[in-house]
Amino acid sequence: DIQMTQSPASLSASLGETISIECRTSEDIYSNLAWYQQKSGKSPQLLIYAANRLQDGVPSRFSGSGSGTQYSLKISGMQPEDEGDYFCLQGSKFPLTFGSGTKLEIK
């Protein structure tokens, strides 16, 4: 199975701050990686797919990058509505595996 190492586990950011979340995979996943946001009490929502493609309707302050075994999600200018949990998901091969999550809070 492909192991996912997501960091940090938690993050506190000020409004307007730029933050990054990382996912490292145990083998090359050829950019088959997505990022999801989950707000408290809600279902997850797709933010980024194919490592760097922005899902329709997602604000442009979200961006993804990476290749091979290292990927990151960046939020350029933290907003109050960005508070929540963030997860990465690899879809290179079965079983699909999620990162352990990052809890993002406003400082």
Place this chain on the structure above:
Amino acid sequence: EVQLVETGGGLVQPGRSLKLSCVASGFTFNNYWMAWTRQAPGKGLEWVASITNSGGSTYYPDSVKGRFTISRDNVQNTLYLQMNSLRSEDTATYYCTRQWQLHVMDAWGQGASVTVSS
């Protein structure tokens, strides 16, 4: 508007069975793979099962293989998850998702809560 509505959750004793349903609307159901993903209370996400658009192939992680069965009815636009031999560690909210690439779950239901306890 794409909608996925799960039903069938509840409290069940260890070793018993439960079947979840997910009714899809707002898109051509038989054009898409579908999946189930779960989240234990206070925990992260875990992929549970995927099914091809025709229903001809299914995929599971080892944690549920042999106990859970994903299926679909492309006439009724409904996805199912039959869960047998349930264990306490299966306690979670189960989400129905549309899956257009393996890593791309672009629509999620509101979730169905399953509690396995005596």
